[in-house]
Amino acid sequence: MIPLLLYIGFFILTFAIVRALTGSMRKDDFIARKTVTFGDESAVVADRRASFFSIFAIFLLWASFTGSVLLPDFLHMPGPFTGTGTFTYTAQTADGQSDDATVSVTVLADAQESDAVEVAPGEGFAKNDSMAISTYRSSLARVDANDEVTRDDGATVVAVNGEPIAPGGEVRTDFARIGMSQRGTLNVEPNSGWQMEPIWLPAPEAVFKRFVEIASTGFRNYTLLEHLGFSLFRVVSGFVLGAVVGIPLGYAMGLSNWFRGWFDPIVEFMRPVPPLALIPLVIIWAGIGEGGKIILLFLAALWIMAIAARAGVSGVDIAKVHAAYSLGASKAQIMRHVIVPNSLPEIFTGARVAMGVCWGTVVAAELVAAEKGAGMMIMVASKFQNTDIVLMGIILIGIIGFGIDILMRWCERVLVPWKGRS
Amino acid sequence: MTGLSIDRISMRFDLPNGSAVQALKDVSLTIGQGEILTVLGPSGCGKSTLLNIVAGFLAPTSGKITLNDTPVRGPSRERGMVFQKGALFEWMNVRDNVSFGPRMKGQKPGDYAAEVDHLLEVVGLRDFKEKAIYELSGGMQQRVALARCLANHPDVILMDEPLGALDALTREKMQSLVLKLWKETGKTIILITHSVEEALLLGERLLVMAPRPGRIHSEYRLPFADMGVDMDLREVKKHPDFAPRREEILSLIWDMEEEIMGRKEVAE
Numbered sequence: 023m024i025p026l027l028l029y030i031g032f033f034i035l036t037f038a039i040v041r042a043l044t045g046s047m048r049k050d051d052f053i054a055r056k057t058v059t060f061g062d063e064s065a066v067v068a069d070r071r072a073s074f075f076s077i078f079a080i081f082l083l084w085a086s087f088t089g090s091v092l093l094p095d096f097l098h099m100p101g102p103f104t105g106t107g108t109f110t111y112t113a114q115t116a117d118g119q120s121d122d123a124t125v126s127v128t129v130l131a132d133a134q135e136s137d138a139v140e141v142a143p144g145e146g147f148a149k150n151d152s153m154a155i156s157t158y159r160s161s162l163a164r165v166d167a168n169d170e171v172t173r174d175d176g177a178t179v180v181a182v183n184g185e186p187i188a189p190g191g192e193v194r195t196d197f198a199r200i201g202m203s204q205r206g207t208l209n210v211e212p213n214s215g216w217q218m219e220p221i222w223l224p225a226p227e228a229v230f231k232r233f234v235e236i237a238s239t240g241f242r243n244y245t246l247l248e249h250l251g252f253s254l255f256r257v258v259s260g261f262v263l264g265a266v267v268g269i270p271l272g273y274a275m276g277l278s279n280w281f282r283g284w285f286d287p288i289v290e291f292m293r294p295v296p297p298l299a300l301i302p303l304v305i306i307w308a309g310i311g312e313g314g315k316i317i318l319l320f321l322a323a324l325w326i327m328a329i330a331a332r333a334g335v336s337g338v339d340i341a342k343v344h345a346a347y348s349l350g351a352s353k354a355q356i357m358r359h360v361i362v363p364n365s366l367p368e369i370f371t372g373a374r375v376a377m378g379v380c381w382g383t384v385v386a387a388e389l390v391a392a393e394k395g396a397g398m399m400i401m402v403a404s405k406f407q408n409t410d411i412v413l414m415g416i417i418l419i420g421i422i423g424f425g426i427d428i429l430m431r432w433c434e435r436v437l438v439p440w441k442g443r444s
Numbered sequence: 445m446t447g448l449s450i451d452r453i454s455m456r457f458d459l460p461n462g463s464a465v466q467a468l469k470d471v472s473l474t475i476g477q478g479e480i481l482t483v484l485g486p487s488g489c490g491k492s493t494l495l496n497i498v499a500g501f502l503a504p505t506s507g508k509i510t511l512n513d514t515p516v517r518g519p520s521r522e523r524g525m526v527f528q529k530g531a532l533f534e535w536m537n538v539r540d541n542v543s544f545g546p547r548m549k550g551q552k553p554g555d556y557a558a559e560v561d562h563l564l565e566v567v568g569l570r571d572f573k574e575k576a577i578y579e580l581s582g583g584m585q586q587r588v589a590l591a592r593c594l595a596n597h598p599d600v601i602l603m604d605e606p607l608g609a610l611d612a613l614t615r616e617k618m619q620s621l622v623l624k625l626w627k628e629t630g631k632t633i634i635l636i637t638h639s640v641e642e643a644l645l646l647g648e649r650l651l652v653m654a655p656r657p658g659r660i661h662s663e664y665r666l667p668f669a670d671m672g673v674d675m676d677l678r679e680v681k682k683h684p685d686f687a688p689r690r691e692e693i694l695s696l697i698w699d700m701e702e703e704i705m706g707r708k709e710v711a712e
């Protein structure tokens with residue numbers, strides 16, 4: 023909740039500041055001359071300053087809520103309490119005598135019992151205590167254990183820091199919440215602050231350190247490059263197979279009644295089945311090795327590419343086909359010089375979608391079962407609660423997916439420059 | 445007999461809902477080698493249908509078409525077509541579009557390069573040889589389409605509103621170009637248009653078609669095309685016979701349109 027509010031606040035704040043300092047984005051081209059821009063999609067251009075602040079905001083929140091060393095201290099959210107705090111308790115014996123004693127609580131990351139401070143026992147029948155607790159943990163405090171009159175003798179704790187306490191109740195001190203269990207034992211829960219525990223969300227530098235470490239020493243018998251490379255290899259081989267079969271299939275469906283009739287039910291049936299739903303079946307049939315993965319990705323890419331090729335053929339302007347026939351082209355020449363080039367834009371769109379789907383599917387398949395691969399890496403890491411590896415894996419998966427899409431778009435620009443411009 | 449002969453062509457479109465449209469009924473026409481014929485008529489009277497049948501893209505319900513005594517059975521390189529919107533191949537540059545016909549015949553660049561250059565020169569696109577199609581304006585694209593058609597040496601050139609999408613000035617230039625090419629190459633040309641002026645200027649013969657069913661309503665022989673070959677078209681329009689002809693044909697088409705509208709109102 024708090025991070026969300028901060029995020030929205032940051033969104034509004036940066037907008038206001040950037041607007042106030044530099045005015046709206048400078049547009050040098052003719053868009054600047056348009057008077058109607060609301061509702062004109064072509065007049066909306068991503069404001070790169072906003073993109074910068076967007077990424078910045080995510081890292082800022084991340085670093086702030088994890089107490090990252092990348093940020094100066096005053097930008098950190100309040101962290102968990104560390105150091106030594108004290109509270110007093112009042113014990114009462116069965117016959118009505120009462121006595122105070124002090125408990126010194128040392129809170130440290132990875133605290134050991136030996137971290138507890140030495141304290142003098144003090145006066146009275148209740149003796150001073152000391153204990154050590156790791157950050158984000160809580161601990162029962164058997165404060166009566168060293169007293170002269172223990173709980174077994176009928177003594178009870180009736181107040182903490184002078185405030186009365188009963189079983190089920192609690193008292194907040196400056197550094198911790200002291201609760202009392204139903205049986206009358208105190209439970210010390212040092213303030214955890216607003217920061218995230220590393221096991222939930224490690225700091226950016228921890229993730230980066232883990233990245234460097236895994237990049238140099240590997241993970242589970244394979245180097246990082248091998249993990250990512252295997253995922254990519256599966257995607258590329260599955261996609262290529264899917265395209266090699268799917269594109270001719272789509273062409274055949276676009277050109278022949280029999281093919282259209284034969285494959286329509288299959289394609290229309292398979293299209294809405296998400297590839298993820300095929301994972302169990304493919305594992306049963308082909309096991310968890312490379313074969314199964316590639317079959318799965320082949321199936322994921324096949325229908326998309328077939329449908330794209332079919333759409334490319336149906337999308338051909340009949341006037342172009344007519345023109346080619348009047349110019350003396352044979353059927354094969356029409357295919358080669360009109361239908362295939364005309365369908366390329368559609369096929370590229372399909373290929374981009376297919377690559378995206380394949381990349382998502384391979385990660386999911388590796389999550390289910392694999393010996394290597396990006397998905398396997400984060401799955402295994404999550405079992406051992408290595409959240410930093412999980413995060414690192416997710417970031418790498420995202421970057422690679424994004425990279426694939428950029429590559430496909432680049433190919434598209436180079437190979438079908440006429441796309442969308444006729 | 446040399447030339448194009450259209451013999452009692454009828455065309456009926458059976459619609460999926462069971463009704464049928466009689467797009468053409470008993471259309472007969474002969475066009476001699478080297479004639480230029482323009483076709484006018486209200487929208488929906490079957491002009492495009494007729495042209496598509498001549499081109500061989502549609503098979504008529506009945507009737508026969510022969511070109512130089514050979515029956516027409518499908519599209520072929522003797523009958524070139526220029527479409528309303530170019531129908532150019534965007535994936536080829538200007539030169540490859542123009543040389544498409546010769547290349548499909550298996551000619552080598554050496555065989556056609558000179559002619560392609562010449563044609564591009566004629567249509568005024570010499571400097572645009574290497575340009576992509578989407579880099580050209582609409583008028584330039586139309587000129588490429590014309591050059592592409594000519595490079596293939598058809599006997600008959602069929603044009604379905606080829607200049608419809610152009611601005612007035614480009615259109616006038618293209619009209620001159622069509623006349624010039626007609627005279628130089630001696631091709632038979634059939635040109636469909638919605639502009640009465642264009643039909644008068646470009647047609648040695650002008651055909652007016654009437655709708656429902658599509659048929660030939662009347663035919664005119666005109667002197668303006670011959671004049672326009674080596675005269676400014678604006679001068680031709682000033683010819684004393686031009687304006688009366690225009691008014692005559694305009695009112696004819698106007699009456700037909702009125703009749704269609706009136707019939708529609710009655711039907712409603």
Ligand SMILES: Nc1ncnc2c1ncn2[C@@H]1O[C@H](COP(=O)(O)OP(=O)(O)OP(=O)(O)O)[C@@H](O)[C@H]1O
Binds near residue numbers: 459467487489491
């Ligand atoms: N594929 C088709 N299916 C059904 N009806 C058709 C088809 N093509 C044309 N028609 C009908 O045939 C008639 C003639 O159409 P056509 O396209 O030849 O007219 P046109 O004279 O070229 O009109 P325009 O000047 O608007 O281009 C119209 O009534 C049209 O509805």
Ligand SMILES: [Mg+2]
Binds near residue numbers: 491492604
């Ligand atoms: Mg038409």
